[in-house]
Amino acid sequence: MKKEKGQSMVEMAVMIPLLFMLLVGIFEVGIVFHNHLVLNQAAREGARCASLGGSDQEVGDKIYEAADALINSFFLKGQLDGPITVSTPQGTNPGNPVTITIPYKIYFALPLMGEATLIEAGVPAAYTMAIQDQ
Secondary structure: OOOOHHHHHHHHHHHHHHHHHHHHHHHHHHHHHHHHHHHHHHHHHHHHHHHHOOOOOHHHHHHHHHHHHOOOOOOOOOOEEOOOEEEOOOOOOOEEEEEEEEEEEEEEEEEOOEEEEEEEEOOOEEEEEEEOOO
């Protein structure tokens, strides 16, 4: 029978970096999911304000108030990718839809063969609500 004294140490040396990358990946996906939920809630708040007849300034204030936790967060993993849009394609009559779109860009850093590869993805948050009767 051969001596296999260092086998478990070699296996652990191979597995620890893989497990660490998996853990960091899970952490990053959690942060991105949290940010997307916060932006969807901000879009929902803005759509509600717009559906009740709020001005563009009031809608913007509601959106930034709802997204305040994300904007001031240490874990901000992306950035707003342009202006927030308020769209009423069928007019501003009661019952017609109003859509709030918040463009958002996410950056992932993947370590591949000693170099960090930066991947960016656009993940806009949008919410549509019917305009209410005043």
